Amino acid sequence: xxxxxxxxxxxxxxxxxxxxxxxxxxxxxxxARVSDSGHWKEALQDNPDMAAVILGECGSPERxxxxxxxxxxxxGRLPIIKLIPKGGEFDPGEELExxxxxxxxxxxxxxxxxxxxxxxxxxxxAKDQQAAGPRSPExxxxxxxxxxxxxxxxxxxxxxxxxxxxxxxLGESGTGKEVVARNLHYHSKRRxxxxxxxxxxxxxxDLLESELFGHEKxxxxxxxxxxxxxxxxxxxxxxxxxxxxxxxxxxxVKLLRVLQERTFERVGSNKTQKANVRIIxxxxxxxxxxIRAGKFREDLFYRLNVFPIEMxxxxxxxxxxxxxxxELIARLEAEKRGSVRLTPAAMMALxxxxxxxxxxxxxxxxxxxxxxxxxxxVDLKDLPEKFQPVGGRPSxxxxxxxxxxxxxxxxxxxxxxxxxxxxPREGLDLKEHLSKVEVDLIRQALEEADxxxxxxxxxxxxRRTTLVEKLRKYxxxxxxxxxxxxxSNA
Numbered sequence: 001x002x003x004x005x006x007x008x009x010x011x012x013x014x015x016x017x018x019x020x021x022x023x024x025x026x027x028x029x030x031x032a033r034v035s036d037s038g039h040w041k042e043a044l045q046d047n048p049d050m051a052a053v054i055l056g057e058c059g060s061p062e063r064x065x066x067x068x069x070x071x072x073x074x075x076g077r078l079p080i081i082k083l084i085p086k087g088g089e090f091d092p093g094e095e096l097e098x099x100x101x102x103x104x105x106x107x108x109x110x111x112x113x114x115x116x117x118x119x120x121x122x123x124x125x126a127k128d129q130q131a132a133g134p135r136s137p138e139x140x141x142x143x144x145x146x147x148x149x150x151x152x153x154x155x156x157x158x159x160x161x162x163x164x165x166x167x168x169x170l171g172e173s174g175t176g177k178e179v180v181a182r183n184l185h186y187h188s189k190r191r192x193x194x195x196x197x198x199x200x201x202x203x204x205x206d207l208l209e210s211e212l213f214g215h216e217k218x219x220x221x222x223x224x225x226x227x228x229x230x231x232x233x234x235x236x237x238x239x240x241x242x243x244x245x246x247x248x249x250x251x252x253v254k255l256l257r258v259l260q261e262r263t264f265e266r267v268g269s270n271k272t273q274k275a276n277v278r279i280i281x282x283x284x285x286x287x288x289x290x291i292r293a294g295k296f297r298e299d300l301f302y303r304l305n306v307f308p309i310e311m312x313x314x315x316x317x318x319x320x321x322x323x324x325x326x327e328l329i330a331r332l333e334a335e336k337r338g339s340v341r342l343t344p345a346a347m348m349a350l351x352x353x354x355x356x357x358x359x360x361x362x363x364x365x366x367x368x369x370x371x372x373x374x375x376x377x378v379d380l381k382d383l384p385e386k387f388q389p390v391g392g393r394p395s396x397x398x399x400x401x402x403x404x405x406x407x408x409x410x411x412x413x414x415x416x417x418x419x420x421x422x423x424p425r426e427g428l429d430l431k432e433h434l435s436k437v438e439v440d441l442i443r444q445a446l447e448e449a450d451x452x453x454x455x456x457x458x459x460x461x462x463r464r465t466t467l468v469e470k471l472r473k474y475x476x477x478x479x480x481x482x483x484x485x486x487x488s489n490a
Contacts, residue, residue, distance in 0.1 A: 011040045081102055175312070176359050193238075340375070
């Protein structure tokens with residue numbers, strides 16, 4: 001799912017070129033919005049978190065320069081990618097901050113455009129982090145759980161977070177290695193500086209050097225302007241090297257030098273720059289096996305393996321699934337993307353599935369259920385087939401996990417027979433529990449009925465007057481009622 005923060009704005013007065021640029025961006029799956037030079041302000045106003053601007057022709061060089069300066073004045077953190085004709089030039093002068101701008105020569109090439117946009121998004125995110133200051137670690141709460149394995153991970157993180165030690169995070173794909181890296185950063189002394197992630201396995205080997213160290217103008221074909229690398233963007237902060245096990249041997253040698261000497265040079269430059277960054281690396285591969293196979297350097301492994309943290313797969317922490325499900329649902333609710341509730345039977349089924357995709361697979365399932373069953377209760381029969389337990393009934397282990405989770409129960413059905421809700425071990429206030437369930441269902445009915453009490457009452461199969469009395473009893477308001485009352489009192 002694309003984020004509004006990853007959207008780029010294309011400014012071009014020629015309608016045919018505008019359409020062509022939009023088609024190219026659609027082809028590379030890059031969210032974009034197009035505009036002419038007369039309406040770009042409205043586009044930025046609609047999306048103030050735009051990642052970058054691609055600036056084409058605006059009638060004349062003078063008007064193009066005027067638009068360029070206006071964008072810079074409006075948002076100095078917004079990277080501008082200037083399109084120039086083949087053999088043409090564009091000189092923004094000294095008013096431009098280094099690294100926030102690059103030129104792309106026409107005709108556009110997919111690889112160069114993808115690289116430039118990717119770099120712009122990283123730059124924008126880094127600048128936004130610097131401007132916003134420290135972010136609360138509560139934003140990264142995926143490490144919820146009470147299993148022994150996850151408690152050990154949290155203990156190790158507490159020991160190393162505030163140090164400068166290099167950390168190597170090991171674990172299968174989808175276990176939350178980047179979540180650990182972000183937590184380490186935001187609990188460290190570097191929390192006010194950027195956290196810059198780079199997936200070493202997703203970037204072609206011939207581009208990775210430029211991606212990490214940057215390049216000078218003319219360093220290679222297509223390098224028509226200087227560009228900062230990830231080490232410079234992460235200055236004073238943390239550089240997260242994900243999937244380090246997929247890095248080529250050639251790049252491993254260059255990375256080893258940076259780790260040893262804390263210096264580097266941009267591609268095409270002989271000027272040495274200092275690297276004041278903390279390195280956190282991660283991989284799903286067994287690096288010791290990679291060393292024996294000649295695919296990973298032993299000296300680099302020992303440089304990275306100062307403080308290893310191993311993330312357990314989800315199948316080894318099944319006890320945490322009820323808490324993870326609640327956490328994922330809470331996030332979707334906070335983002336106003338919907339909600340869902342699972343019956344004990346559905347939860348038990350999830351607690352005995354083996355989760356080859358780990359927490360990422362669980363997150364994808366919850367998001368799918370929210371889309372398929374918005375604000376509904378999902379039972380065992382509603383789950384995709386692969387999550388259905390063999391024989392239609394969950395195991396005793398899964399039942400024990402859900403029973404001990406302390407989460408509220410809802411009615412469930414096995415093969416048409418009612419399965420009674422389980423009472424938490426510590427008991428509960430039945431009257432209070434039923435009242436909470438009633439309030440939640442009334443709120444859902446009102447939201448789905450757009451605040452029309454009669455329609456909501458029909459969904460709840462009760463008289464309108466009865467629902468009105470319950471609204472008074474619980475002090476509930478229809479959606480928009482508070483705003484209407486404020487307007488009438490004004």
